[in-house]
Amino acid sequence: MKRIVSVFAVLMMVAGLAMATPSMYGSTGLVRTIAPDNCGPMSFGIGFRGFLSMGDYDTNFSWMNIDMVPMGNLAFNDMLELSIAPTYTFNQWSMTTPDTSAWRSGSKDTRIGLKATFLRGEGFNMGAYLGYDYRWNKKFSGYYAWVDEAWEKDSNYTPTGAIHFTLIPGYNAGNFKAHLNLGMAMNLDKYDFGDGVNRIYPNIGIPFGLGLSYNAGMVTPFLEVTGKAGIDTSKYLQVTDTGFDSISRGIMNNPFWVTGGLRFDFGSIKMDLGGEMNMQTDDSTILNPTMTRQLDWQVFMGLAYTKCNLGPKVPATAIISGKVTDKAGKGLAAMVMAGGITANTDPATGAYTLSGVLIDKAPVEIKADAKGYIAKQASIMLSKKNKKVPAMQDFTLELKPIPPSEITGNIIDYKTGKPVPTTLAFKDAKGKVQTVTTNEKGAYTIKLEPGKYDVVATAEGYKTSNFVVNAADGKPVSKNAGLVKIKEKFTFNNINFATGKAVITPEIETALQPLLKVLLDNPDLKVEIGGHTDAIGSMTANRRLSQARADAVVAWLITQNVKCQMTSKGYGEDKPIASNKTKAGRAENRRIEIDVVE
Structure with missing residues (x-):
């Protein structure tokens, strides 16, 4: 013992x-x-x-x-x-x-x-x-x-x-x-x-x-x-x-x-x-x-x-996973952030994974943000098991209340550029119509909720103008319009065809650009394309030549995607606007005109 x-x-x-x-x-x-x-x-x-x-x-x-x-x-x-x-x-x-x-x-x-x-x-x-x-x-x-x-x-x-x-x-x-x-x-x-x-x-x-x-x-x-x-x-x-x-x-x-x-x-x-x-x-x-x-x-x-661990400390990190959806459960394209780590969701499903989030004794704040939606935050407590098994956090986001867009513009006479007193009607996808009238300067202002609007601009003595306005994200929109008078006439006298010819050359195409702009800007017009000549030569030949030139201009306008209803007519020397006795007068008479029929 x-x-x-x-x-x-x-x-x-x-x-x-x-x-x-x-x-x-x-x-x-x-x-x-x-x-x-x-x-x-x-x-x-x-x-x-x-x-x-x-x-x-x-x-x-x-x-x-x-x-x-x-x-x-x-x-x-x-x-x-x-x-x-x-x-x-x-x-x-x-x-x-x-x-x-x-x-x-x-x-x-x-x-x-x-x-x-x-x-x-x-x-x-x-x-x-x-x-x-x-x-x-x-x-x-x-x-x-x-x-x-x-x-x-x-x-x-x-x-x-x-x-x-x-x-x-x-x-x-x-x-x-x-x-x-x-x-x-x-x-x-x-x-x-x-x-x-x-x-x-x-x-x-x-x-x-x-x-x-x-x-x-x-x-x-x-x-x-x-x-x-x-x-x-x-x-x-x-x-x-x-x-x-x-x-x-x-x-x-x-x-x-x-x-x-x-x-x-x-x-x-x-x-x-x-x-x-x-x-x-x-x-x-x-x-x-x-x-x-x-x-x-x-x-x-x-x-x-x-x-233990006397060397550089390598902090433990965790994985966070989940989904970001709207109220209907549809996945959203969103950004999710936690502890300085950011991840984007799969737009189809809204699924996301955040890797490398530090594990702390305090809960981690996590935020989900999607365009057009109110961002949402949550707190999640991480543990060592989340190094391999993800901590789950889902988000359901609500749409942001989008402020109305301010729509502004000016309505003018297309030919003169002067203000035109006009009433504009804005019709949304549900059929609701809101109207506004221009002031003495032709300006208008209206606030619209997000959406697509069909706009009709009407003024006395003018052709109705139709256009589309898109209001989105509360952003301001500027939309101007030019109205064309009923029976208005646009004259273009610098269109010089070769003598006796009705062929549209590159030079003539350049000269036709102002005419083209009028028709592209006003696709609802019904117009007549008129050809005119001076008095040199016979009346029959001049009518035939002016008709061929008017037809050539209409054909060319169609290739430029003009949607207006167009007819052509050759007047020859019948409607002079200047004297045929002078060289300058004859040059003015050789012209192409747009007549607004309706």
Whole structure:
């Protein structure tokens, strides 16, 4: 009893000196299993763990063993973590007869490891671990070969070390975490008596482990199951009743540990307390088959000090999705904004997705805005689960009340440009009519709701004018019109056909532009295109020529998309407007006229 108390005092002292407790291999994890993730960019953990075991060889001989494992790791980023874990052991043996005991101590292996995390998420993580066991004191133990303890030098022993590769899938569900360790270990050591048989077992093994934990706040209970299956098929000697026999080692000829404990969380400092049972004590490697490994239980204690995310902070971000629709549920082309992130909706469905919105303790303000609609805001609380599962926020927008458009313009006499007293009737799509009258200057002003309006302008003695006004978005619209008098006449006397010809040349096309403008501006007119000549030549020939020229002008006007009702007539020399006795007078008489019929 006194020995047990003293041992626990040593463990408490050693654990009290500790600052951190990663796994016994240095990498982040529980005790014997490694977790797939780490503590974040530029994080570290340091610590110390002590293991106590004891047992009896027989009624006269007993032993006690204490392993001290200082551990540490450093994460360069959230993917790579470097770790180291040396081991130092204290062993006491005691005899009842004679009453004697002794302590011996020494260093054992140092594990150096590198872990990579490939997939990180709320639910599933995947990691891989590569480790190397360095034989620190290069000695071999005849006592506990399976744990590579080292008390005595042996010329038959060639220490090289061991290589470990482990895949580490992990799963998180709220406070519950589980991770699996499965890989391959290759022992590169050799122990040969000179008979060509390597007695290091196993040369190649398959380590496995399962770690389970539940974070209950300050206390995290955990459970582990770990072991190693050997695939060495070499034959080895064992004592039998008739001498020695050559045997093969069993596939589970290794310790099989069931480990349980509690992890206490004091912020950056964490303390582990627990114990473990070895469910596989038979050892076919022991020369005498009546003996066992003796090591069937251990207790442990450890402390950990960790600092996470000491590098540049990468804030967690979330996804927000939803739809922006009108009252009828039709998708809108809108812009959605939250936390400085902007996204456009799909115009067909109104769906949107905002990625990279910072997760904060306070709700995030989100706004939806569409042209012609009243913008709407909402508050949404984001959490870590929204890093992969979008937070949903839909918007139903209402149309903006659009102010009326102010329609202004001037109504003038098309030929003289003087103001014309006019009444204008504006008819909307529903048939509603609003009227307005021009002032003495021919100006008018009216305010109209959004829409398309058919406008009829009427004035005494003038042809009615029809045009369209579009009122939209409350913007002002200016619409002027020129009215043509009933029986109005437009004369164009600079249209010079070649002598005796009725061909429209490029020069004549240029001269016809003013005539074309009158007809394009007044598509509702019914007009007569009249051709006139001077008195040179016979009356019959002049009438025939003027008719041909009037016909040519009408044909050309039709090619210019003139919609007026047009007729043509050749008057020859019958209607002179000047004297045919002078050259200037004859030039005035050679003309084309537009007569407004209706």
